[in-house]
Amino acid sequence: MTKNRSKMLIIFLTLILIIGLVASFVSFTYPLSIGGVKYKYSSFVNELVLGSDISEGVMFEYQANLREGADESDYDTLMTSTLTDLRDILESSGFKNSTISRNGDTGIRVEVGGIIDKDDSSEVISLIGSPKQLTFSSSASADDAFMTGEHVSKVEAKQMSNGVETVFYVEITFTDAGYDIISTKSAEIVADSGTFYMLLGDTQIGSSTEAVTTKSLSMSSESFVDMQTTEDYAIQIRTGMLPLELICTYNGEISATSGVRGNVTNPMLYIWIALGIMVVASLVFFVLRYKQIGAMAMFNMLFYIVFGLFFLQSVPLVHINLSGIFAIVLGYIMAIIALTTTLENAKREYARGKKLHTSLHQGINSSLASTITINIMLILAGIVCALMPTMAIQSFGLVTLVLGFVNIFCSQALMRLMINLYLPFNAEDDTKCNFTKEGVNND
Amino acid sequence: MINRDFTRSGKEYIKKNKIVIIALALIVAMGIVMLCVFGFKGGSDVKGYNTFSINVGAQYESDKLSDYHEHINTNLASYDANLHSVQLTGEGDATTLIVKYSGKVKDIATLNAEIAKDLKLNSSAISSHTKVSANLTSKDYVYAVACGLIIITLAAIYSACRYNLACTMTLLGGSVLGTILLLATTLIFRLTINSSFLAINILIILLILGESFIMFDTLEKERQKLNDKNDRSTQLTNTLKANAFRQKLMYGAIFAMSLIFIVLMPSTIKQASLIVLFATVVAMFITIYALPFLWSLTITQISDKIRVKKDKKVKAVQVTEEVEGELEQNYTENQVIEVKEDSGEDAPSTDDNITIE
Structure with a gap:
């Protein structure tokens, strides 16, 4: 590579890096408006899905009552099922960072994290803010209900396409007992030229003049314009199937579950400060220990940060709670390990008498195996952890998985490029890299 | 040969680190005692907690949040309860502090009255306490244990395929020792365990595995490169020293970050960061001291066994050769005798045998 070409590439990469850093950390409103609306750019950092333990969320408190006809001795069992169902509902809605706990004897507290903006907050409130019982009734009133949601086994949002248009619908599957009841009752109602209704509380959500003859019932509506609206509807129906009747006594935004410190309610602020100090310290270390080639490594680490943040906010399912923060630290440390291994190997090769450019190339070649090994291990560990249902381990695994891939790219491909860009400027002077010759040439 | 040379370093490690080995044994023993006597100290995620809310209403001022926190903490401490966290919710008249704590408060009414007095509120602003x-x-x-085991097994299989038995044993030993030490220190220092503890355990295993692979790669390369056995021994020690420098800096960075977390963060994160701090110390000890020690020890043991087997084989071969020689000699003699017998002559003298041959 010629010196001029190298210079041009360095300038180009610096510009990309500056844009990347701005995109990662700075949110702003676009200066130009489109159709009179001013759009806001949200930085990668802002778009990270954070857990309720480190960021603000929404809290719900419920009073959980037995439904009509339920046996009081079953209360604890029904409570356990309700807690599990609530967790399932929230997770299937994408709100993985939720804390659901029994509050006293008859209360439930739900704290939902991963709230990026007010829209998310409203969405959670509309989904589980006021659960109402699902009933099947012979009239438009729940008083005439002949069956409740306890006889429904599954509610799913589905879509069907005939090549021209796509129809979205909700499929309700009954249990065996539920199918017996609804097939008999619906046949009786239809025989009397009547209609049977599906209600959530007192709100009618569907009706039919045909008898149910299969275990699944499909419901479509004009309001099901896409999969998202259909899924939201399905979730609302699922909240109506909860074993206990939930009366929401409170809902509102709440600070992180880890609590407040001093006058600050947002622990993420301190987390960024701590991570920032770690990053700055590592960058200073690179420059002090390896001088100019250390500066190239610093350049590489900054790219790692931009890529890391980009993928952490864009890969679906990645959510960051406290365990995720520790995974970020682990990923960053692994990146430092990879780069220092490369540079230390190069330094050792130089000390043994090789030329600067040869030792730098040998340094990165000899670190290839170990870098790939530790990152593959990181990726495999990430996959194993991500498959676990425990939220803390899952968050740790997903973050580790993403950063493992980023690390392989940065520590090998990008660092190789950095070395190639550096060599046209200095292929001889060891003092500029803080390398020293100690031994004799072993070649 | 290199194994024998490096054994000296291994022995030096033992000599130099006698106190460390005794200290390790003591830490594990103390951990076991603490486990039997007190068990693990579970945090709010593990044992649950008590909670109540304080409606501070419109009088709430954000810059007084730390004062509220302090008052609540002091009052709960006077009733032998531990404050987990204080959260803020609602706006205006609905502004409420949600308090989470552990411990059984006998006289809740008095506690509520004292908190209300300190916060200059009416007693009715404080809700009932619920578990x-x-x-x-x-x-x-x-799941966490399964996760750790799967990761270690995968790493061990990889190590066995890529390196050798000694490396695999080192890796397994390091990971197990690291986990045991982390559990022991958590027990001894009565650190509070929350959900992130599971992740920290996996983190320490990954750090140890990562460092093991780097070490094996470097050491195995050095072993292959250098021919002279004295050079090898010196070079391996130097390589480990160079690695240790990088490792110390790296762990220093995690250590510093954990300290910042401990100083700045709310108590729940502070507790997790304390465990990370101890995990860092454990990982540093394992990767800088224990892994090279285990590697030299296992590689010595294995090479010793191989050497003993080889010696045995050599001896066996020598004995067999001697026996075979004797048998062959007897056979030849018999043949000669038979030949002589066939020819109807007397048995020949030894000299005759030589002559025949």
Whole structure:
């Protein structure tokens, strides 16, 4: 590579890096408006899905009552099922960072994290803010209900396409007992030229003049314009199937579950400060220990940060709670390990008498195996952890998985490029890299 | 040969680190005692907690939040209860502080009255105290252990394929020792365990595995490169020293970050960061001291066994050769005798045998 070409590439990469850093950390409103609306750019950092333990969320408190006809001795069992169902509902809605706990004897507290903006907050409130019982009734009133949601086994949002248009619908599957009841009752109602209704509380959500003859019932509506609206509807129906009747006594935004410190309610602020100090310290270390080639490594680490943040906010399912923060630290440390291994190997090769450019190339070649090994291990560990249902381990695994891939790219491909860009400027002077010759040439 | 040379370094490690080995044994023993006597100290995720809310209403001022926190903490401490966290919710008249704590307060009414007095509120602003169940179940621990075991097994299989038995044993020993030491220190220092503890355990295993692979790669390369056995020994020690420098800096960075977390963060994160701090110390000890020690020890043991087997084989071969020689000699003699017998002559003298041959 010629010196001029190298210079041009360095300038180009610096510009990309500056844009990347701005995109990662700075949110702003676009200066130009489109159709009179001013759009806001949200930085990668802002778009990270954070857990309720480190960021603000929404809290719900419920009073959980037995439904009509339920046996009081079953209360604890029904409570356990309700807690599990609530967790399932929230997770299937994408709100993985939720804390659901029994509050006293008859209360439930739900704290939902991963709230990026007010829209998310409203969405959670509309989904589980006021659960109402699902009933099947012979009239438009729940008083005439002949069956409740306890006889429904599954509610799913589905879509069907005939090549021209796509129809979205909700499929309700009954249990065996539920199918017996609804097939008999619906046949009786239809025989009397009547209609049977599906209600959530007192709100009618569907009706039919045909008898149910299969275990699944499909419901479509004009309001099901896409999969998202259909899924939201399905979730609302699922909240109506909860074993206990939930009366929401409170809902509102709440600070992180880890609590407040001093006058600050947002622990993420301190987390960024701590991570920032770690990053700055590592960058200073690179420059002090390896001088100019250390500066190239610093350049590489900054790219790692931009890529890391980009993928952490864009890969679906990645959510960051406290365990995720520790995974970020682990990923960053692994990146430092990879780069220092490369540079230390190069330094050792130089000390043994090789030329600067040869030792730098040998340094990165000899670190290839170990870098790939530790990152593959990181990726495999990430996959194993991500498959676990425990939220803390899952968050740790997903973050580790993403950063493992980023690390392989940065520590090998990008660092190789950095070395190639550096060599046209200095292929001889060891003092500029803080390398020293100690031994004799072993070649 | 290199194994024998490096054994000296291994022995030096033992000599130099006698106190460290004794200290390790003591730490593990103390951990076991603490486990038997007190068990693990579970945090709010593990044991559940008590909660109540304080409606501070419109009089709430954000810059006085730390004062509220301080008053609540002091009052709870005077009733032998531990404050977990204070959260803020609602706006205007609905502004409420949600307090989470552990411990059984006998006289809740008096505690409420004292908190209300300190916060200059009416007693009715404080709700009744309720117990909230734990978030983590026994299943979660099983998943964490399964996760750790799968990761270690995968790493061990890889190590066995890529390196050798000594490296695999070192890797397994390091990971197990690291986990045991982390559990022991958590028990001894009565650190509070929350859900992030499971992740920290996996983190320490990954750090140890990562460092093991780097070490094996470097050491195996050095072993192959250098021919002279004295050079090898010196070079391996130098390589380990160079690695240790990088490792110390790296762990220093995690250590510093954990300290910042401990100083700045709310108590829940502070507790997790304390465990990370101890985990860092354990990982540093394992990767800088224990892994090279284990590697030299296992590689010596294995090479010793191989050498003993080889010696035995050599001896066996020598004995067999001697026996075979004798048998061959007897056979030849018999043949000669038979030949002589066939020819109807007397048995020949030894000299005759030589002559025949």
